[in-house]
Amino acid sequence: MNDIRHKAPAELIPDLSAGDRARLDELYERLSAATAHCVGYPCSGVFDYSELDRFMRLPINNVGDPFGKGIYRVNTQDFEREVLSFFADIFSAPKDAYWGYVTNGGTEGNMYGLYLARELLKDGMVYFSEDTHYSIGKTLGVLGMRSIMIKSQPNGEIDYEDLEETIRIHRDMPPIIVANLGTTMTGAVDRVDRIRDIFDRLALKRYHIHVDAALAGMIMPFVTDPDPFTFADGVHSIAVSGHKMIGSPIPCGIVLALKRQVDRIARSVEYIGTLDTTLSGSRNGITPLILWDAMRRNGREGFRRIVVGCLQTADYAIDKFKEAGIEAWRNNNSNTVVFPRPKGPLPEKWQIAVFEDIAHIITMPHVTRDMVDGVVADIAELSQ
Amino acid sequence: MKQITIVARRDLDLLARVSQVLADRGINITSLDSENTGEHSIIVLTVEDYDEALAVLRDEGFNAVSEDAIVVRLKDEPGAVARVSRRFAEAAIPLRSVRIIERSGGYGLVALATERTKEALELVEDIRVS
Numbered sequence: 001m002n003d004i005r006h007k008a009p010a011e012l013i014p015d016l017s018a019g020d021r022a023r024l025d026e027l028y029e030r031l032s033a034a035t036a037h038c039v040g041y042p043c044s045g046v047f048d049y050s051e052l053d054r055f056m057r058l059p060i061n062n063v064g065d066p067f068g069k070g071i072y073r074v075n076t077q078d079f080e081r082e083v084l085s086f087f088a089d090i091f092s093a094p095k096d097a098y099w100g101y102v103t104n105g106g107t108e109g110n111m112y113g114l115y116l117a118r119e120l121l122k123d124g125m126v127y128f129s130e131d132t133h134y135s136i137g138k139t140l141g142v143l144g145m146r147s148i149m150i151k152s153q154p155n156g157e158i159d160y161e162d163l164e165e166t167i168r169i170h171r172d173m174p175p176i177i178v179a180n181l182g183t184t185m186t187g188a189v190d191r192v193d194r195i196r197d198i199f200d201r202l203a204l205k206r207y208h209i210h211v212d213a214a215l216a217g218m219i220m221p222f223v224t225d226p227d228p229f230t231f232a233d234g235v236h237s238i239a240v241s242g243h244k245m246i247g248s249p250i251p252c253g254i255v256l257a258l259k260r261q262v263d264r265i266a267r268s269v270e271y272i273g274t275l276d277t278t279l280s281g282s283r284n285g286i287t288p289l290i291l292w293d294a295m296r297r298n299g300r301e302g303f304r305r306i307v308v309g310c311l312q313t314a315d316y317a318i319d320k321f322k323e324a325g326i327e328a329w330r331n332n333n334s335n336t337v338v339f340p341r342p343k344g345p346l347p348e349k350w351q352i353a354v355f356e357d358i359a360h361i362i363t364m365p366h367v368t369r370d371m372v373d374g375v376v377a378d379i380a381e382l383s384q
Numbered sequence: 385m386k387q388i389t390i391v392a393r394r395d396l397d398l399l400a401r402v403s404q405v406l407a408d409r410g411i412n413i414t415s416l417d418s419e420n421t422g423e424h425s426i427i428v429l430t431v432e433d434y435d436e437a438l439a440v441l442r443d444e445g446f447n448a449v450s451e452d453a454i455v456v457r458l459k460d461e462p463g464a465v466a467r468v469s470r471r472f473a474e475a476a477i478p479l480r481s482v483r484i485i486e487r488s489g490g491y492g493l494v495a496l497a498t499e500r501t502k503e504a505l506e507l508v509e510d511i512r513v514s
Contacts, residue, residue, distance in 0.1 A: 162464075162465065
């Protein structure tokens with residue numbers, strides 16, 4: 001019986017030199033050490049995808065629409081659709097009426113959401129808070145969309161009064177909102193219900209709400225008192241990162257949108273001779289497997305346990321900071337612990353992000369209480 | 385000669401630090417205006433190598449605004465940005481983007497970008513920083 005599995009002929013693959021191998025060993029040690037001390041960035045280090053190693057030997061490409069039909073068969077689009085189905089479920093997307101794909105990360109997901117909004121509302125104006133991730137500004141430049149930055153409140157949440165006053169001035173332009181589900185520095189949430197109240201008061205019928213749920217998209221579905229952020233709450237598109245709370249050696253994410261809206265813009269794409277409505281064309285086929293693996297291992301209950309653990313570690317960190325005389329705090333449903341920026345330079349090993357007067361640690365799944373103790377001790381020393 | 389505006393929370397060393405960064409890269413400053421207003425420090429300068437200077441300043445963490453944008457100073461209160469954008473709406477000058485650069489001491493510095501910069505400059509003459 002013939003073995004139909006692909007095996008690359010070893011004689012056609014040149015060896016790495018001993019020197020190159022040594023460099024890779026060195027790099028691995030460096031990255032492992034850095035991961036063990038990472039408390040400032042929202043990337044989980046708790047994963048093991050070794051079950052998927054064999055797929056690294058295949059030329060996988062998920063080119064095109066994961067719901068479409070392509071000629072290239074070395075793809076994982078059936079697994080990708082399962083992943084999307086999981087996210088559609090936790091984001092309360094209407095059954096069989098959503099569309100999306102696995103992206104290269106949050107930025108691509110946000111770009112897709114804004115691209116969709118631009119195509120649907122050609123005369124729209126984008127509003128986003130000053131605490132929004134910097135990549136939104138970059139994306140707006142790429143897409144050539146008009147935009148106004150809105151003030152934030154001290155906790156990082158958008159200032160609704162400023163938003164309402166600004167939209168009122170531009171009532172002739174349909175608003176496109178980038179709402180944060182967990183801002184970068186403080187984990188604050190821009191409340192979709194309050195934004196929709198503004199639209200109601202101003203009698204605005206045409207609008208688009210895109211949610212940047214990079215980190216908290218994998219927190220909010222698993223807490224007991226979630227802020228409104230789902231399709232059932234009135235959002236039109238949502239982007240979440242896969243390499244943050246879930247964890248992945250390759251950056252990735254998911255974008256989801258309403259199918260009826262995607263279909264409207266797909267028609268215009270069809271006009272130019274292609275049905276691929278994704279932004280990237282050739283697409284990663286390994287990351288959908290990674291997300292599928294995590295999804296199958298953890299399920300909703302597993303993710304809930306992870307999130308509860310992260311929030312408990314965040315509370316532990318706040319207590320420890322306070323014991324050390326440092327006023328730390330967090331937003332509700334956020335594992336981002338904010339504290340005053342110390343005067344001296346922060347120890348590099350913890351990789352702590354700072355912005356203006358504040359700094360933060362993010363209690364991701366790999367952040368232990370021992371690590372928190374170490375960080376607090378170092379910060380306390382600087383603050384004395 | 386194109387101009388660069390650098391804004392920061394009140395920082396009496398700002399001028400020295402900016403000059404040093406540019407000098408280290410061998411970039412000549414051809415004109416310079418420095419001002420400390422309330423809680424903000426503002427420097428407006430022109431240089432011989434505009435693109436490099438802008439890149440260097442941003443790499444060093446300065447809030448450096450290119451001359452594609454107009455910087456205005458507003459009271460930090462709800463609707464302040466809205467009132468400026470109303471001026472543009474009433475004058476039928478489309479705004480491409482509005483960005484808050486810095487907020488402190490009850491005032492904010494905001495960068496406005498439009499395709500019609502010359503007319504826009506007149507429109508915000510009373511609140512313009514650069």
